[in-house]
Amino acid sequence: RSIQEEIYMYRENGERRHVIVHPQPLYGEKGKIIGASKVMLDITDSKNAEEALRKSEEKFGLLASSIPQFIWTSYANGNLDYFSDSIFKFSGITPQEIAHGGWLDLVHPEEREENISRWLHAVAIGEDYKFEHRYRRSDGVYRWHLTRATAQKDENGTILQWVGTSSDIEDHKTFQKKLQNLVKKRTKELKKANIELENTNKELSSFAYISSHDLQEPLRKIQTFGSIIQQNDFENLSESGKRNFTRMQLAANRMKTLINDLLTYSRMNASEKIYEKTDLNLLLSEIHAEFAETLEERNATLEILAMPEISAIPFQLRQLFSNLISNALKFSKPDLPAIIRITSRVVNGNKIENEKIFADQKYLHIMVADNGIGFSQEYA
Secondary structure, rough: OOOOOOEEEOOOOOOOEEEEEEEEEEEEOOOOEEEEEEEEEOOOOHHHHHHHHHHHHHHHHHHHHOOOEEEEEOOOOEEEEEOHHHHHHHHOOOOHHHHHHHHHHEEEEEEEEHHHHHHHHHHHHOOOOOEEEEOOOOOOOEEEEEEEEEEEEOOOOOOEEEEEEEEEEEHHHHHHHHHHHHHHHHHHHHHHHHHHHHHHHHHHHHHHHHHHHHHHHHHHHHHHHOOOOOHHHHHHHHHHHHHHHHHHHHHHHHHHHHHHHHHHHHHHHHHHHOOEEEHHHHHHHHHHOOOHHHHHOOOOOOOOOOOEEEEOOOHHOOOOHHHEEEEHHHOOOOOOOOEEEEEEEEEHHHHHHHHHHOOOEEEEEEEEEOOOOOHHHHHH
C-alpha cells in the first residue's frame, strides 16, 4: 500500500530537515508488486514559516488580550474578522453575536449613521479612519471611545487588511467638558470685571478732572493774594519772612503745574499717551528745588550728574523720580547724612538680560542710588 509521512531527516553536516516521504508500490503487468518508488519533499522552509506565523498570532493574541484598548481587524473590503477579548469583557456579548453585526448595536444610536458613513468612506479611498463615539458597556452605560483604523498595504499599495483600535476617553471627555465650563465661567467673570474696571476708570478719570479743576480756584486766590503782597508789602517783611514767602510762591507754582498735569493725565487713555522731548536735567533740577527744604532739614545731599534729553511723558517721569527720592530720604540711616546720587549711561540691548529687550537697540540706564538702610534681596 501507498503511505505518506512527515519525518525529520539529517544531512551529512548534521542539519535537521523537515521532510514528507511518500513511498508507494510499483506493479507489474499481472498486478504483481515488482518494486517500490519513494518521493521525498523538503518542507522545512514552509514549516518554519508556519511556526513563525503561529507564534506571531499567539503573541498578537496575548498582547491584544492584555491591554484595555479594543483591537480589531477587517478584510480589505471592510468586513470585520477579529475582535480582542477586551471587547467581549466590556460589552458582555458573545463572539457569535458580534461576528453577525452585533458590534453596531454597541455604538450609541446618535453616532451609528455617521460611524458607518465614515468607515465606508475610509475603506473606499484607503485613508485612515478616526472617529469619537460612544460604546455601550455591559451595564447599559455608554462611554466615549476614540476609534482609529489604518490600512495595511502591500508593496503595490493594495490593501491587505485593516487594523483598528478603540480607546476609552470618557475621563478625558469629562475633564474637557469641566474645563470648557470653567473657561466659560471665568470668561464671563472676566468680562464682568473688565466692565466694572472700565466704569471705575471712567469714574476715577472724572473725579481727577473735577478735583483738579476745583483745586485751581483756591490756588488762583493764593497766587493772586501772594502777588498783591509781593507788590505792596514784600519790602516790609523780615529777611526770614521774605525767604518763606518766596518758598510759598514757588510751592504754589509747583502745585499749579501738578494740577495741570493731573488734568492732562485724566483726559488721556492708554492709546493717547503723548510723548514729549524732555530735558532730564531741567526736570531733575525742578524736583531738586521741590525737595530743597527736606534736604536741608535732614542734612542730605542730592547729586545729579549730566542727563540726556529723551522722549517721555514728563508728568509720569516727574512722579517716578519724586517717589524714588522721597523713599531714599524716608529710609535713610538716622545716624548718617543721606547721599542720593542719580546717574545714567547708554547700554547696548545685547548686554541686558531681559526677554522684552531688543538686542539691536540702545537703552538709557538710569540709576538712583543712596546710602540708606536698603532692603532684603528677596524683595529686589
